[in-house]
Each structure stands twice: as C-alpha cells, then as structure tokens.
Amino acid sequence: MSLLKVSAPPHISTKNDTNVIMLDVIIALMPALIVGLLFLGTEQCLLLQLVRFLLYWLNICGQS
Amino acid sequence: MRGKTFKGGIHPPYNKQYSKDLPIEVLDGAKEMFYPLSQHIGAFAEPVVNVGDKVFCGQVIAKAGGFVSANIHSSVSGTVTAIKPYPHPNGTEVMTIVVENDGEYKVHEYIKPNKPLEQLTPAEIVDIVKEAGIVGMGGATFPTYIKLMPPKDGAVDCVIVNGAECEPYLSSDHRVLVENTKGVLDGLKIAMKALGVTTGYVAIEDNKPDAIEIMVQCAKEYEGITVVPLKTKYPQGSEKHIIKAVTGRTVPSGGLPSSVGCVVINTDTANAINTAVVTGMPLISRVVTVGGDAIENNKNYKVRIGTPVSFVIECAGGFKKEPSKIILGGPMMGTAVSNTDVPIIKGTGAILSFTDEALRETASSKCMRCGKCVEACPMFLQPLLLGAYGKKDDIEKMKELNVMDCIECGACSYLCPGHQNPLQYIRVAKLKIGKAGKK
Ligand code: SF4
Numbered sequence: 351m352s353l354l355k356v357s358a359p360p361h362i363s364t365k366n367d368t369n370v371i372m373l374d375v376i377i378a379l380m381p382a383l384i385v386g387l388l389f390l391g392t393e394q395c396l397l398l399q400l401v402r403f404l405l406y407w408l409n410i411c412g413q414s
Numbered sequence: 415m416r417g418k419t420f421k422g423g424i425h426p427p428y429n430k431q432y433s434k435d436l437p438i439e440v441l442d443g444a445k446e447m448f449y450p451l452s453q454h455i456g457a458f459a460e461p462v463v464n465v466g467d468k469v470f471c472g473q474v475i476a477k478a479g480g481f482v483s484a485n486i487h488s489s490v491s492g493t494v495t496a497i498k499p500y501p502h503p504n505g506t507e508v509m510t511i512v513v514e515n516d517g518e519y520k521v522h523e524y525i526k527p528n529k530p531l532e533q534l535t536p537a538e539i540v541d542i543v544k545e546a547g548i549v550g551m552g553g554a555t556f557p558t559y560i561k562l563m564p565p566k567d568g569a570v571d572c573v574i575v576n577g578a579e580c581e582p583y584l585s586s587d588h589r590v591l592v593e594n595t596k597g598v599l600d601g602l603k604i605a606m607k608a609l610g611v612t613t614g615y616v617a618i619e620d621n622k623p624d625a626i627e628i629m630v631q632c633a634k635e636y637e638g639i640t641v642v643p644l645k646t647k648y649p650q651g652s653e654k655h656i657i658k659a660v661t662g663r664t665v666p667s668g669g670l671p672s673s674v675g676c677v678v679i680n681t682d683t684a685n686a687i688n689t690a691v692v693t694g695m696p697l698i699s700r701v702v703t704v705g706g707d708a709i710e711n712n713k714n715y716k717v718r719i720g721t722p723v724s725f726v727i728e729c730a731g732g733f734k735k736e737p738s739k740i741i742l743g744g745p746m747m748g749t750a751v752s753n754t755d756v757p758i759i760k761g762t763g764a765i766l767s768f769t770d771e772a773l774r775e776t777a778s779s780k781c782m783r784c785g786k787c788v789e790a791c792p793m794f795l796q797p798l799l800l801g802a803y804g805k806k807d808d809i810e811k812m813k814e815l816n817v818m819d820c821i822e823c824g825a826c827s828y829l830c831p832g833h834q835n836p837l838q839y840i841r842v843a844k845l846k847i848g849k850a851g852k853k
Pocket residue numbers: 780781782783784785786787788797798801829830831832833834836
C-alpha cells in the first residue's frame with residue numbers, strides 16, 4: 351500500500367465551488383442580457399461587458 | 415411526520431445506503447491486541463499489569479489516572495507481551511499495552527451480573543459505569559460516569575439518547591438501534607435512574623424510519639421515554655443541537671448540557687451501560703461501520719476494542735481500489751490516519767477508506783464573501799472572518815469572534831465554494847488558546 355494522506359477534517363466538500371456559482375450567475379443574467387441587447391444594442395449594453403468580465407474570471411479560476 | 419431540528423447546518427450526501435441494512439457481524443480479536451492508555455478525554459490511564467502477566471476478557475489492565483479518565487480492560491484472554499509507545503489514531507505515539515491473544519476468550523472470574531436494577535442505588539450505578547470504563551462512544555470519549563453524577567443543584571431533568579448519527583456513511587448507531595432496541599432503552603432507563611429523572615428521549619434522524627418504528631414500538635413498555643424523530647441535517651448529532659431540537663433549550667456559550675438540565679448519551683454508550691449493569695461486562699467491544707469506495711465489502715462489525723484497523727479491513731475483504739485516505743470516524747469529523755496498524759479505540763465509530771476520485775481534493779481560491787459559511791454555521795459564528803484572521807494568526811480577534819464556541823463540525827469548510835477551509839485555522843487557534851490557558 352502506498353503512503354496514505356492525512357489532513358484535517360472535513361474530508362469531503364461540496365461540488366458547488368466558485369466556478370459553478372459564477373456559471374449560475376451568468377445563466378441568471380441571460381434573460382436580462384437578451385432584453386438589454388434588444389433595447390440598447392451591443393454598444394451601450396453594460397451587461398454584456400459584465401458577462402464578459404465574469405467569463406474572464408471563470409477562466410482565471412479554471413487555471414488556478 | 416416532520417422532524418424537529420435546529421437552525422443552520424448542511425445536507426451533505428449521506429451515502430448510508432451501502433451499510434444501513436447490513437446486520438452487525440461479530441468479529442473475533444486479532445493475534446495481537448493493542449490498548450493505548452489514552453482512549454478518552456482526560457488523564458492517561460495507569461497500567462496495572464506487567465509484561466508476562468496472564469490477562470482475561472474484561473480484566474482491568476489500566477486504571478483511571480484521575481477524575482476525568484477511564485479504566486481500560488482487556489478484550490481478549492492472553493499474555494501481556496509489551497508496554498511500549500505505539501501509533502495511536504490521533505497521529506502520535508502513545509504508551510500502549512500489547513496483549514497476545516490466546517484465542518480462548520476466557521472471561522475473568524471478576525465479571526458477574528449485578529443486582530437487578532430495582533435494587534441498585536444511583537451511586538452504585540455510577541460506580542458500575544465508572545468501573546466499566548464507559549466513555550462517550552460518539553467520538554468525544556468523555557467519561558460517561560461523570561455525566562451520570564447528578565450536579566449538586568439537581569438541575570438535570572431529562573436524558574437524551576443521541577441516535578441522530580448525522581455523519582455521512584456511518585450506520586453503526588442505526589444498526590444498534592434496530593438490532594438492540596431493548597438494550598438501548600434499558601441503558602437509558604438506567605441512566606435516568608442514576609440521575610433521578612423521569613423523562614427520557616431517544617432522538618433519531620428521520621432517515622432511519624425502520625429504527626424510529628421499532629423504537630416507538632418498544633418504548634411503549636417504558637415509562638417516561640419518548641421517541642423524537644429529528645430532521646435529517648448535519649450536525650444534528652452534536653450535543654448542543656440535539657438538545658435544541660428535542661427540548662428547545664439553548665446551551666449558553668461555554669456552558670455544558672447540564673446547565674440547561676440535559677444529559678446526552680450516545681446510542682452505543684447506552685447499550686454499553688446496559689451491558690455493564692446487566693452482565694457486569696465492561697466496555698470491551700463496539701460497533702464499527704466499514705465503508706468507503708476503496709473497500710471491497712461494506713460491513714457493520716462488532717469489534718473488540720484494541721483490534722488493529724488492518725485486521726478489520728482484511729476481514730472486510732481488503733481493498734478493491736488503492737486507498738488514498740483512511741478515516742477513523744465519519745468524513746466530516748473523523749481523523750485521517752497515516753497507517754493501518756493503529757487499533758480501534760473506544761471512540762472509533764467507523765473505518766472509511768476513500769480513493770482520490772471520491773475525495774476530489776481541490777485547491778483553495780479566494781473567499782468571495784458569499785456568506786454560505788455564515789448561513790450554515792450551527793453555532794452562529796462567522797467562519798469567513800475566523801478564517802481570514804486565522805490566516806493572519808490574529809488570535810485575539812478570533813477570540814472576540816467567539817472562536818471557542820466552534821464545535822468543529824466542518825459545515826463551513828464543507829460548503830465553502832472557494833475551499834477556504836476556515837475550520838483548519840479555527841482548530842489551530844483553539845489549540846493555541848487552549849495551550850495558553852494551561853500555562
Ligand atoms: S463560504 Fe467560503 S467563500 Fe463564502 S463567505 Fe464563507 S469563506 Fe468566504
């Protein structure tokens with residue numbers, strides 16, 4: 351048997367980590383984004399920038 | 415039927431389906447048995463046997479070394495071969511009495527049934543429990559006899575048997591409740607008599623409907639004992655939270671359960687009290703769940719205390735996958751051990767072995783102040799701040815935030831999306847504060 355790991359409890363953790371939660375945020379923003387794009391177009395829609403930013407963050411989290 | 419509960423808490427995957435329906439199997443001892451002198455909270459026990467001595471089942475081999483301490487008994491018959499430092503489940507080396515098992519399990523002549531319960535005085539009951547070396551078998555391992563001594567102001571008015579078993583994977587208490595219902599109820603009755611109270615509760619989480627059903631049925635014959643179904647939630651089995659759920663009383667910060675008139679005993683402990691009083695046999699065995707995704711067969715074993723973990727694992731068919739972590743106790747509060755030579759001690763409720771896939775270890779990122787840990791903390795602390803101050807080693811600030819109230823349930827660390835593991839820092843701080851207090 352190879353060496354066993356030891357660590358402090360708890361030994362299990364939830365699957366809902368930051369990436370999953372941020373993805374949820376993006377999904378929740380979708381309706382608002384669509385409406386925003388419809389009414390304001392791509393240039394003035396702040397939300398689009400926000401979603402872009404969140405995706406960028408997810409990318410960072412994914413790499414670390 | 416809606417179960418009672420407390421505020422806060424979490425719902426981890428319980429994974430009890432693997433072992434909850436497996437009947438308890440009795441396991442014989444290994445060739446060599448190990449009895450660490452510390453199997454309880456408090457002072458080490460002092461050995462009363464020498465190398466070369468012949469010992470029998472149930473014989474005292476180490477006497478309690480103080481008020482908060484417990485006797486240790488041999489769980490086999492055989493010869494004492496050594497008294498030496500040996501790996502202990504807590505990760506250190508502790509003085510341990512090694513007994514070579516002769517496989518005959520001869521019982522010491524000292525062991526004989528006690529008088530029937532009606533004739534026993536409360537003081538005699540406390541004495542029997544003390545001699546039998548019974549400690550809290552849910553993991554805290556506090557000597558039970560101290561709990562059974564009524565406090566001077568006589569404020570205790572109820573005894574609760576803790577059958578919540580909120581830790582994932584564990585099913586040992588569940589099996590005891592189902593298979594040894596009478597033993598548990600009798601144990602509770604004895605504890606009630608020792609404390610001179612007339613109200614007893616058996617609190618069981620509602621994910622064990624079969625246990626609740628059989629308990630309700632058997633409890634009809636007992637006066638003053640009520641079965642309370644609890645909502646399934648972690649950490650429902652914590653002493654303070656089971657009191658809250660059953661009686662609605664809140665244990666004050668830093669207080670003991672007796673300060674609100676309650677005494678809580680574990681299921682297996684109640685059973686052990688009954689065995690000690692009825693047969694005279696001290697605490698020499700306990701029920702242990704064997705589980706996890708690396709083990710060949712899930713089992714519920716009645717194991718003699720002192721059996722090496724490796725022996726129990728072999729009996730369960732060994733590993734089917736390479737384990738990366740072996741945990742004694744549940745995955746939320748159990749201790750990971752570095753080798754399998756360590757023995758089963760009084761507080762070991764389970765042996766769980768997990769592969770890397772099951773553990774899914776993740777690197778910690780940042781705290782995003784989501785507040786999930788605060789919402790979940792059953793003690794209403796602020797784990798995110800405790801974790802942050804812990805990282806800076808700011809013990810004073812942590813004290814201000816009542817770090818000592820943390821029950822180390824691990825709900826915060828389990829739930830944290832950023833895997834901050836606040837509990838790790840909290841434990842370090844509590845240790846440091848405890849050490850500073852002793853100086
Ligand atoms: S759960 Fe984790 S990320 Fe969320 S506030 Fe608590 S420590 Fe921070």
